[in-house]
Amino acid sequence: MHRTLTSSIFPELTLLLALSILFSGCAASHRSLSTGETEISSKIAALQDSLTGLKPHPDPDEARRVAETAVTHSLRLADAYRVVPPARWHNVLIQVGIRERGLCFHWTEDLMQRLQALGLSSFDLHWGVAHRGSDLREHNSVVITAAGQPFEAGLVLDPWRNSGDLFWTRVDRDAYPWAPLPRDEW
Template structure:
């Protein structure tokens, strides 16, 4: 019992002052432009207006999800809080599923989305989504990972992601 209380105290202490999901207008604009450029360079058939709309909206929705999950600390600590029944949502698959719901609602036409997994069937299994098309091979598909940085959307080509080795889920 004392050990459990100590763990809870440590977790609360570590999370009390943290706030990781603030977005400034400059950050939003810079990250939206980076994601937009990555998307339009992936295929000449991608609609630029859709790419622009998507880039801004997916970044904002990632932050929205983190706030709705009440994430205010490192994702692994947040996962521990969920496992201790102190938080309800915020695992990587929650982000992936909720991002897919949002994306499907928006009905983007010039690209597709699929779930991906790293470390399948291991303790640290991780789920995210990719933006892809028929003319974009898997290695050049774009990883969209809102869990990794606690709501700040991580994005890169699969081949450029040094942290995870991805495969289709």
């Protein structure tokens, strides 16, 4: 049987491409606490500003503690989970048994626990869920509001989305359709 150039090269090219993708993904690094003190400090200050902007105005000292904890703990979790960005790729590694933790609900669970330990009085913590029940689209994250304010007025604190580099935005401005998970289901 005569093989054409395309049929003889295609399997080799496919294998080479697959290996390139695999190894480039494994070589990618996530941000960590060694990222740089200035960059981390800037991120903490920006989150603190977002938190103090919630209505009614929460305690600035609590906002600082929340910002420091959320930003630095997210980076620590990335190290602990041995994250391989992007987040969806890391999810694949968990599904095939190469990694144990790092799905969005793991990040939410661990960040929530750390934030609850702060004993906040001018903020309320919520567990946000989007696309609940969907095997491929469900997403979980911490949502923080000023004390007594509705879930929709809060900020999403999402360490999963950028592989430990904390992402935040207002609930009503995010692409995800967030809803609160009842406390008895946390």
